[in-house]
Amino acid sequence: MTYPWSLILCLLFVYLLIVIYLFAGKRVSFLYDGKASTVALAIVLVFLLIFGLVRQDGRPDGLWGALGFTDMAGSPVFAAVLLCFAGMTLLRAIENIHHFSLRRFPMAFSHIALSVILLAGVFGKGDKQYLTATVQEGERVGMAADETGKQRPLPFQLGLKDFSMEEYSPRLMLANASTGARIPGYLTLTEDFTSGTLGDWEITVEEFLPMAGRLADSLDYQPMQHVGAEPAALVSAVHRTTGKRVKGWVGADSFLFGKAVLPLDGEQALVMPRPMAKSYLSEVEIVLPNGKVRSADITVNHPLSVGSWKIYQSAYDMSKGRWSTVSILDCVRDPWYGVVQVGLWMLMLAALGMIMFAGGIKKKAE
Template structure:
């Protein structure tokens, strides 16, 4: 049988070779635009521009799917281009993950990678162009199959339409997303924030701070130089953790914890007692013995705070025992959030446990670290993302489609056995 003649490059119908060449050219065009025109302005896609762009992409995908008899349209809606675009998209995502990202407008790191947009990938022209082509190709693939609808292809429809919706919602959300930091004093209600230009904005959401609470780890004891305040030994200080064991050792000094009060207030010049109040501070009574000289001493040591002075315990002429500042374990805010449409939610916010209300996500952000438990305010990060629900719907469809494909594949395997 005669050898099959090798197909020439750029001869329709196009396959993987042409797809790789075209996508590579698109990336090169994106890098050229990046070097000459700068980064892509994501603000151009704010509502309703993002919806218009989505409609244009869908209309183009419909036209491509309908014109499946045309060789070029068949390539646009074909597997080679979709696989190539997905591969390049993954590569760009890996580069983004390996490169520290900066906020658009911040000072760039310098060098060719930064100039090509590697350190602000989602605003680079190459990423935006590939993203748009992927949405077009993915939509055309899904719609082409929908035109020849078959119920047994439901897993394919869920996968591709869900992925398209999730990708589009993520892009649209990036343009419409807004972030603010709101500082609310305890017992007060706040709805104003500052924008990047320092102007005051009135938000359609308000937060009332009922109570702020800070939980702390027990502090540690350290031996310090009374002259310099440097912890012993210099360079690699050792600590006696009050929550580990009742006894410990730092250098030649043997420690024994006699009493510990986390909420302590000075009772006299050298003693403390427990009082639950905002100005309380951790305090410990310890007995110390020098293993080399046999010298002994005991007394109270206090970390202190903005309400009361710290207390140290002198060991000898050179050294003293001091208590470190207690490290925060977690901080919580009891809040009540209000929206303009009358929605009200009461909850307790803490780190990694945000509140979703309307199209807003409220995160516990910060507090007055110098005041510690006496902080008079709590800071919240407010993120507005009206496209979050469509993104979740797309991800749910994608997961349902993946599960359906696994189930149908397993069933076919059982039927063939």
């Protein structure tokens, strides 16, 4: 269901409930009184528990699959439950507005906010567009993939001028030699790091290269300002009890030069995981339908607004890490979010009121 039907149906739903409340009055209070609320909340809780306990992998087999509960977010039954719950909350909200009392504003605000959020969530679901654009450096795209992978047109062209990444310092870790599973504990490598302990091993770094690579016929790393360069270190490890000594290169995984793991004994090896991303940034240009070109930077938590769309930094080519020349950007259009936002801030106010006047009933009883 998409605009304008989503909006029309939503308004009709709200109108219908207002009419029912105004004209049927107390005869329909069983729909939203305290008893009904507890029953509705219990039903929602049961559905949410199923949602939380059944693996949401969308598999159609088994009892839960046949009922559609392995994809609860897309289940019409769950949507119907939420809609009924929203309707009941709305009736309660209408009653709260009708008999408004400042003392009970946290409750009234909670009901109004929750019904606004639920109604916008249920009716606005179809209007939301969530498209993923995969853009190469130096290229522009005008299409992006929807959730099913189908390419959809964007109302603008999205070009990637540059993708860059800042990383944390690399680490040395122990790993299980046969499974590769990393063992908790690490040493952070910086220019001034010399030695430290990992498990039973005394680790001494003899040479640290923040940007390194190696030639095809060599096991040794050398400094390299080259695409694919990753940190590497020449390390010696001494076992604290047996005194066994091992020396060799450990290097982070590079898409070009591979990785270097230092076997310590039959059980453990010294590894250098690829440094974690600290931040990554896409320098983009947006070509609008009128031909205007706009440049901007997009980072995680700092989306770019283009008309009614927002562009989010989502991911990059993980196999290349900092050398990725691809940026994955999510383009989202969510016309109902403004309504949801009103509901969310209202719910925040209600919560603050609830905290401030939590002991209110006690005072009254006294």
